[in-house]
Amino acid sequence: xxxxxxxxxxxxxxxxxxxxxxxxxxxxxxxxxxxxxxxxxxxxxxxxxxxxxxxxxxxxxxxxxxxxxxxxxxxxxxxxxxxxxxxxxxxxxxxxxxxxxxxxxxxxxxxxxxxxxxxxxxxxxxxxxxxxxxxxxxxxxxxxxxxxxxxxxxxxxxxxxxxxxxxxxxxxxxxxxxxx
Numbered sequence: 001x002x003x004x005x006x007x008x009x010x011x012x013x014x015x016x017x018x019x020x021x022x023x024x025x026x027x028x029x030x031x032x033x034x035x036x037x038x039x040x041x042x043x044x045x046x047x048x049x050x051x052x053x054x055x056x057x058x059x060x061x062x063x064x065x066x067x068x069x070x071x072x073x074x075x076x077x078x079x080x081x082x083x084x085x086x087x088x089x090x091x092x093x094x095x096x097x098x099x100x101x102x103x104x105x106x107x108x109x110x111x112x113x114x115x116x117x118x119x120x121x122x123x124x125x126x127x128x129x130x131x132x133x134x135x136x137x138x139x140x141x142x143x144x145x146x147x148x149x150x151x152x153x154x155x156x157x158x159x160x161x162x163x164x165x166x167x168x169x170x171x172x173x174x175x176x177x178x179x180x
Contacts, residue, residue: 011065026056032137123136
């Protein structure tokens with residue numbers, strides 16, 4: 001039986017999905033750019049904010065906040081499905097691009113938010129692909145530093161600030177206290 005997803009209205013989620021069989025399906029710049037173009041298109045179809053992202057050779061990470069009545073499930077279903085159709089059309093193939101379900105979890109504290117944000121930034125550095133996170137073209141950090149606002153538009157005002165306090169902005173009023 002599948003593990004149920006934790007869903008919280010207004011929450012920020014860390015989302016990741018891997019390519020089928022962990023193959024390097026996203027290794028080419030064409031595949032990475034296609035993913036980013038699909039992400040931009042998804043933003044015109046669904047109401048959500050991407051606060052950070054990175055596209056690697058066989059997976060991606062998003063720090064994403066569904067807005068209004070948009071659901072994370074609907075957003076990811078559209079994003080992954082449309083990407084798969086476009087990828088298969090370009091590569092003249094059929095079948096799965098993504099392996100299994102995407103992973104998601106809501107971010108609870110500001111400290112956790114900063115840790116996940118930095119983890120996303122450091123992914124290409126830890127993989128030995130670049131020396132500096134800002135050098136990875138397919139990342140939220142690189143987009144922000146270039147002034148691009150088509151995917152990520154959140155400012156970097158919080159960098160260096162770490163707190164164990166709950167993020168009450170996520171819309172879960174009981175976080176940090178006993179649920180009633």
